[in-house]
Every structure is written in C-alpha cells, then in structure tokens.
Amino acid sequence: MDSRFPQTITAQTTLNNYVTDLVISNFSNKLFISVTQFGKIGSLVLVRRDVNLNEDSSPVYSIKSLLGKDQAEYHILARHLYERLQLKKQLLFGFALHSFAKKDLESIEEFICSNIKQINQ
Amino acid sequence: MNNSELVNNSSSTIDQPTITNGIKITEFSRRIADQSILYQIIRYPDRCLFIWIGTTSCDISNLAMTMPKLSSSSSSNEFLGTTLFGTDFYEQSLSLSKKVARRLGGQKQVFVSLNLPNDSDNEMLLGEIEQGLFEHIRQNEQVY
Numbered sequence: 101m102d103s104r105f106p107q108t109i110t111a112q113t114t115l116n117n118y119v120t121d122l123v124i125s126n127f128s129n130k131l132f133i134s135v136t137q138f139g140k141i142g143s144l145v146l147v148r149r150d151v152n153l154n155e156d157s158s159p160v161y162s163i164k165s166l167l168g169k170d171q172a173e174y175h176i177l178a179r180h181l182y183e184r185l186q187l188k189k190q191l192l193f194g195f196a197l198h199s200f201a202k203k204d205l206e207s208i209e210e211f212i213c214s215n216i217k218q219i220n221q
Numbered sequence: 222m223n224n225s226e227l228v229n230n231s232s233s234t235i236d237q238p239t240i241t242n243g244i245k246i247t248e249f250s251r252r253i254a255d256q257s258i259l260y261q262i263i264r265y266p267d268r269c270l271f272i273w274i275g276t277t278s279c280d281i282s283n284l285a286m287t288m289p290k291l292s293s294s295s296s297s298n299e300f301l302g303t304t305l306f307g308t309d310f311y312e313q314s315l316s317l318s319k320k321v322a323r324r325l326g327g328q329k330q331v332f333v334s335l336n337l338p339n340d341s342d343n344e345m346l347l348g349e350i351e352q353g354l355f356e357h358i359r360q361n362e363q364v365y
Contacts, residue, residue, distance in 0.1 A: 104259075104277045104279065105248045105259055105261055105279070106261060106273065106275075106279045106281075108246055108261065108263075110243070110244045110245075110246060112243045112244075119243070121243035121244045121265070121266070122244075123244050123246070123263055125261070125263075125273070126279075127273075127279055127280055127281040128278055128279045128280045129280045129281065129282070130280075130281050132281070134244075134263075134271075136265065138267060139243070139265050139266035139267030139268075139269070140265050140266075140267045140268065140269035140330060141265065141269055141271065141330070141332065144305065146306060164306075166284070166305040166306060167286065167305060192281070192284075
C-alpha cells in the first residue's frame, strides 16, 4: 500500500521562559507551520505571493487572516517569515505566542528556520 | 531540536502514536474503494486537533474548524464551526470536524481538511473514510 504522507516534523524548545512547540507539514501545495506557546494552534493566516503585473518585479504579498485577530503585527510576522524562507508555495501559518516584541519574534523565527532545514521543499 | 519520530503505518489494524513531549503526530492509512486514504492527526497539548485526510498527492485544498463547547451546561447541541479556506470538499470537512468534536464530547478544537479526488464525492466513500477515522479514535481513546 502506498503511504506517502506529507513530510512533517515537530520540535520543542524553551524561548523567553516559555515552552515553545513547533510543527511543520510540507503539503504539496502549501507549507503548514504552527508555532505555539499555548498548546494550541491559535491564530491562523494564509500568505501567498501574487503575480506582479507591473514590470518593476517587486513581489506582491497577499495575507489573509483565517482565524484570530486581524492585526498588522501578525501580518508583518507572517510576511517576514515567508520572505525569509523564500517559499515557492503558500504558507499556512499558525501561531499562539506570549509576546510580539521584536527580540521575541526573532527567537521564534530562528527556531523555525533552524528546523525547516529538515523539510525537503 | 527535532523530537519527532514519525510512524508511517500502513497496517489496517495497528496505529502507533508518535511520542513527543508536546505535539504528537499519528499517521495511518486505510484502503478504501481501491484507493489508499491517508490520515495524519496532529494532537496539540491543549485540546486542539488538526486532522488531514487525503491521498498520496498530499495537497491541502480546504480547512474547516469546529470550536469546543464553551460550557458543559450549554443546552444547545449545535457546534460552532466554520470553513477557513477552500472550495472542494469544504462542506464535508466542516461536517466531519463537527462530528469529531461531538464524538470527543465538545472538549476540543477540531481542524479537519479532507482532500479527495473530485470524482470521489459520493456518500458511501465519505462514510467509509469517516468510519476509518472514528475506528481509530475508538481504538486509541486514551490519547484523545
């Protein structure tokens, strides 16, 4: 029986004194990243890169809040992560975090980036 | 740090959960109507489930979510759920997320994504797929 599941990894660490869990699932059409300090998915956003019809070649990102508050800081976090990971597919990003301070978000991004290397995108 | 050890279990009888300190992943498959149907269940520590059901194409085309019941004394039997994205099979995903939430006593937030070939929209197949999931829950009651 063919059983090729979406490649999925989990990881756990402590960041800023909070236990932080991570799961990454590599679906064929989307990358699902969920990082949580509350033991649940929390807020969920979908990020995609749109085709830019102008010729200045600057990318245009579309960020849609699927669940949770529709706040600018959430959009910035999701978009920054998408750009940093240089994704070719849509990003389904779930997050439940204690702090959105710059240094805390940098730790979260480092945690994600250090683990995503295990995923064959 | 990667503390996961995925279990790709194609057996139709034994389902082994992956042991981690936090998020746990269970994968199993069922042969239904000549197709290999894959189930991936991500269990979060705090009453949250993410259930993906699909085929080896491994796509995620829709997502539905049902909330836990706010209070056990609530008189309503209706569960609050919604489709988060997608067009194909989104109604079936929403319906299944409510059924799983009800099966688990309304204690969990349940995400469901059902991803099947477009020509498989028949009730009998969907019924067998649901049956495969509920059978797994019944056999692994202690982890849910």
